[in-house]
Amino acid sequence: MSFVYKAEPERGEEWRALFRQLAPDMPFYVWPETGPAHEVRYLAVWEPPDRLMERFPNLELLFSVGAGVDQLKGAGIPEHVPVVRMTEPGIAQDMAEYVTLAVLALHRDWPVYLERQRQKVWQEQRNVPASRRRVGVLGLGMLGRQALRQLQPFGFPLAGWSRSGGEIEGVEVFAGEAQLSAFLARTDILVCLLPLTDQTRGLLNRQLFAQLPQGAALVNVGRGAHLINDDLRAALDDGQLRAAVLDVCDPEPLPEDHPFWHDPRILITPHVASMTRPETAVATVLEVIGQHRAGLPLTGLVDRRKGY
Template identity: 40%
Template sequence: MLTVLYSGESDLWPVYEPALAAALREAGIAARLVLPGEATPESVDYIVFAPSGPVADFTPYRQAKAVLSLWAGVERVVGNPTLTQPLCRMVDEGLERGMVEWVAGQVLRHHLGLDRHITAQDGVWRNDQVPPLAPEHGVTVLGLGVLGRACATALATLGFRVTGWSRSPKDVPGIACLHGADGLNEALRRAEILVSILPDTPETNGLLNAETLALLPPGAVVLNPGRGTLIDDAALLSALDAGQVGHATLDVFRTEPLPPDHPYWAHPHVTVTPHIAAATRPGSASAVIAENIRRGEAGEPFLHRVDRDRGY
């Protein structure tokens, strides 16, 4: 029987314990689920992990075959020098669907100009502006990993002119795919609505700064459900004040929770959502964990294994 250690947030254990147990049974895996202290480290076969959990030193878990993250982002653990086991990030149906729905909803909100009507409930009948149709707007998605590809495809299905950008070449049907530094500049120039779903790496930190924001069409909308480190906050606030960026809807931030005195809260052209775009759902996440354990026991490649050199 395998020993699977849960090292996630303790308050979520009552939810994850039955979900993981059910997923393991369905996958035909005999395993006992334990918390830190309930088994010797050398007896642990797999670690179900979140950076907010109790395990930070992986050295005692020398027999563990993989560390299976419950989070999509691995920037807080990938550089841990004690982590020598394979590391797999979380990509699951619930997380993917949540991201697609948040992105599609926010893109449609800005595309249709819904804020204008929501904030003007004053009895005046304003029907002088017909909403545009999707092909009239160019949307750029930065990042064409699993989540970015899903969002770009959904937006293209709605009829938007979608450009996707990634560091390396990608081919996504229905998407104009660009890559590299020159490709980034062109992707930004096309972005009447810009969606960032990039990981947090040294290369992406501060990618949206004064220079790159200036490449956007005047009045462009910025949506960031990816990583807060992507944005130079001072540069974005300056671009908003100048009208270069018309509105920013932000779900992730350099400091979370976003401090109450942060300028984003009071800015009239910023919408803050509290990191809800791509939450991990225990049911669907547990199925991914169980499948990776099955793969590990069968000698098959793990799903979503992290490339340590790239950081994701």
């Protein structure tokens, strides 16, 4: 029974070295190497190969190397092959750091000061206390909850929204479509950490922005397809939004002539908010393989009906 890794090759070599240490009896290959295809039982991918089951007819588990799984849609993964998203703790910690950085940058008007620096303008902005800057997180999975925990010491009034809700200490939680408008109305900095599904595609649009307080700001660390690009530009132009931080875009990478590159109200990073850490990722993958062999519930198992 062998394992194939199909993602960033340099990181794949780190996985290979860790497998040698932690699972020396399991043959490990970095794509395009696969070894005997009929022996492949486990596959870790960002994007699966075409003709997946034709290539690997005895595949038993498919791992996403990231926390999201929308990129696997349409890959022809049969129902009997469990799909597991990455749950290693480094992803959540990385994301919480990035969200904290982005929220603080927007809270303290960093886009304004960066543009004034470029223009050689020495001019102050009036600071707003954190106690008066309401932060709201869309998506209360592993990443959203960790981000909210990391933001708590700063004193922001915090809220979270998801379809199913839940309880988080120190956070006002909203649930379902009926409470989305109320969540948006109390949110000055909106953080999107939703999974990308048919229901959430294009959710960050003109109608949603209109429900935020005027002069709100956006952080998108979900997927680029959550955002309608033209609606963001329109909301910035009419003052409904004042700034945005985007770690994900549609398309990726952005074309050189895309207007986002030149808009001082938008800060862009190249999909780096969180990265899977090989040492903890391999340990997590091996733990799930052990669960699968023992017939136990799988950590990170994707619900195909929900899409995450």
